[in-house]
Amino acid sequence: MIRRNKLMDLMICKHFKFFGPYVNSVACRCLSLVLIVFLLRVVCVPSFPKFGEFQSQSLNSVFNSPSLSNLDNGVRKDRFLEVPQIVWGLNNQKIAFARACLTARMLNRTLLMPKLSASLFYKEVDRLQPVSFDKVFHFEKFNSLCNGFVRLGRFSDLSNRTEPYELQKGSGRKWSLERDLAQLRQFREYPEDEVELIRIVGKNPFLWHDHWPVKNYAKVFECLVLVDEIAEEVERVVAKIREVASNINAKRDKFEMSTNSDIPPTPYLAVHMRVEIDWMIHCKKLEQRSNINQICSSKEEILERVSHIDNIAKPSVVYLAVADSLLEDPKILQGWKEGLIPYEKKRLGVWDTYSKYPYLIQSAIDYEVCLRADVFVGNSFSTFSSLIVLERTQRLIATGLTRSCERHTRWDSYAYNILGVGGGPQKWTTDMSASSLQVISYGTNNISC
Numbered sequence: 504m505i506r507r508n509k510l511m512d513l514m515i516c517k518h519f520k521f522f523g524p525y526v527n528s529v530a531c532r533c534l535s536l537v538l539i540v541f542l543l544r545v546v547c548v549p550s551f552p553k554f555g556e557f558q559s560q561s562l563n564s565v566f567n568s569p570s571l572s573n574l575d576n577g578v579r580k581d582r583f584l585e586v587p588q589i590v591w592g593l594n595n596q597k598i599a600f601a602r603a604c605l606t607a608r609m610l611n612r613t614l615l616m617p618k619l620s621a622s623l624f625y626k627e628v629d630r631l632q633p634v635s636f637d638k639v640f641h642f643e644k645f646n647s648l649c650n651g652f653v654r655l656g657r658f659s660d661l662s663n664r665t666e667p668y669e670l671q672k673g674s675g676r677k678w679s680l681e682r683d684l685a686q687l688r689q690f691r692e693y694p695e696d697e698v699e700l701i702r703i704v705g706k707n708p709f710l711w712h713d714h715w716p717v718k719n720y721a722k723v724f725e726c727l728v729l730v731d732e733i734a735e736e737v738e739r740v741v742a743k744i745r746e747v748a749s750n751i752n753a754k755r756d757k758f759e760m761s762t763n764s765d766i767p768p769t770p771y772l773a774v775h776m777r778v779e780i781d782w783m784i785h786c787k788k789l790e791q792r793s794n795i796n797q798i799c800s801s802k803e804e805i806l807e808r809v810s811h812i813d814n815i816a817k818p819s820v821v822y823l824a825v826a827d828s829l830l831e832d833p834k835i836l837q838g839w840k841e842g843l844i845p846y847e848k849k850r851l852g853v854w855d856t857y858s859k860y861p862y863l864i865q866s867a868i869d870y871e872v873c874l875r876a877d878v879f880v881g882n883s884f885s886t887f888s889s890l891i892v893l894e895r896t897q898r899l900i901a902t903g904l905t906r907s908c909e910r911h912t913r914w915d916s917y918a919y920n921i922l923g924v925g926g927g928p929q930k931w932t933t934d935m936s937a938s939s940l941q942v943i944s945y946g947t948n949n950i951s952c
Contacts, residue, residue: 578654579611583661585702588618588633591709593866594886596620598944599709600636601723604653606711609687612701613656616642621861632861639867641728648726661700668698672705683712709944717937721897724890729871733864737871740853744771744872747851748820751844771820772843773876774809774919775888776835778802779826786884789946797948798884800920803838808919809880810840811927814911817842822851822876824869824887830854880928883918884946889933892916893943896933908932908952921948 584607589599596619607614619639621632636642636655646655670690673682690701729737748769777786778801786799800808809821821843829835829847836845848854857865866887873879873891881888899914908930916931923929930952933943942949 577651578608578613580613580654580656580660581662581699582610582612582696583615583656583700584610584612585615585667585700586617586708587704587706588620588631589709590620590631590707592623592886593863593870594890595709596863597724597727597890598720598886598940599707600727601720602711602713602715602940603708604649604655604723605715605719606687606703606708608653609714610691610696610701613654613660615660615700616655616657619863621863623862634861634863637730639730639733639863641730644728645726648728649723652722653726663699665697665699667700667702668695670701670703672703672711674706678712680712680714684714687714713939713941713944715939717893717933717935717940717943720940720943721893721935724894725897729867733860733867734871736856736860737868737875739856740851740868740872741875743851743853744820744822744846745769747846751818751820769820770816770877771822772809772812772815772878772880773822773824773873774805775824775873775879775881775885775891776802776805776829777882777885778805778835779828782826789884795948797921798882798946800882802835805880805919806838806840808922808926808928810843811925812878812880812917813925813927814915815843815878818844821845822872823847824873877913878915878917880917880919881931882920882946883931883948883950884920886944886946888918889943889946892931893933896935899932900935918948918950921950 584603586603586606589596589603591599600617600619603617604614616636618633619636621634642655670686673686689695695701728734748771752769783799790796790798819842821839823835823845825835825847830849835847836850839845848857857868860868870887870891873881874894879888879891879895881891883889895914895916899912902913904912917923917928918931919928921929929950932951934951
């Protein structure tokens with residue numbers, strides 16, 4: 504209450520600067536008290552007919568009715584939210600970014616374009632290599648696609664007419680989901696809502712409490728479009744995969760391929776293989792803590808289950824999205840069943856395309872390559888795999904289908920860590936009706952199919 508009174512004094516006193524330097528904080532408080540009493544009387548006492556319009560409004564609407572010129576299809580462009588630098592893996596960063604967007608949406612504020620992290624360091628903060636959002640994703644296209652839902656702004660949009668207010672995010676076990684939501688609701692009200700910039704300090708947005716349904720996150724993800732330079736690299740990699748697939752596909756007639764431009768691109772399978780040492784250590788510990796034995800999968804188990812997917816035309820190219828540490832291991836390409844021909848970045852001849860970029864961009868390219876695959880196979884406890892399946896589910900829904908568990912579609916996805924029908928991996932779609940992003944952020948073996 505004391506903090507809110509001080510903030511209210513600040514908001515009111517800034518309007519009385521014309522009285523000169525003799526107006527001290529005591530006078531401001533007196534004026535504040537007089538103004539508050541007057542407004543309460545206007546709202547609560549129905550004996551002043553001239554103030555009939557005010558009697559139908561709350562104090563919040565008196566102080567906080569943005570003009571139409573300050574709205575962008577419902578999102579205010581004169582109130583801003585700033586968040587800490589977004590860190591960790593690509594898809595952790597995408598989730599954190601979306602959560603920041605939805606927080607700004609709840610506060611009816613424009614989110615100032617945040618810094619992403621180009622490198623993958625979890626503890627060495629000074630090595631995170633901050634990179635501007637618009638170096639990875641289109642700023643203008645984001646605002647166009649998300650028009651009326653959420654909005655990004657630049658720091659140059661600030662007028663600095665009020666001091667920024669620093670909002671410390673709570674933490675620890677006592678900082679519950681309910682307390683966090685109550686805090687956000689408070690900052691939608693007067694006087695906090697009058698501050699031009701609210702700067703949230705503290706932990707990474709990925710660790711904030713989650714108050715929004717999957718469909719809201721999906722809407723933000725749909726607005727993320729790679730900048731042209733990175734998108735062109737994706738096209739080159741996908742074209743290379745399809746070229747290799749065409750060359751090894753004995754069923755395709757070479758003459759027909761050269762004379763018929765209507766032939767669809769040769770399909771390929773993408774597998775997100777999590778078998779590197781640090782992942783195996785992490786998932787074994789996770790299995791012990793959660794008492795779940797369907798998290799880790801050995802290379803042999805992945806190869807065996809992938810071979811039992813019944814809708815793969817053989818021979819087929821299998822693109823392996825693997826950690827860089829596995830690119831030097833020739834065993835990753837060995838042991839695949841007949842008709843499944845594995846390629847990773849080096850064998851495909853595109854390592855030079857990847858290696859000139861930092862981790863974040865490499866991961867963004869791999870993400871799009873897997874997203875466009877005709878069949879995708881991943882791990883349901885991987886955020887990378889989970890977000891790919893979410894987007895593939897969205898594209899499936901766009902075709903008019905709501906579920907694909909009993910049929911094959913253009914956007915089939917599977918979880919190799921869960922045993923499915925006939926010894927293959929379990930069919931996988933995202934539950935778009937979920938009330939939060941919990942299972943996508945931290946993994947589950949309870950997938951939709």
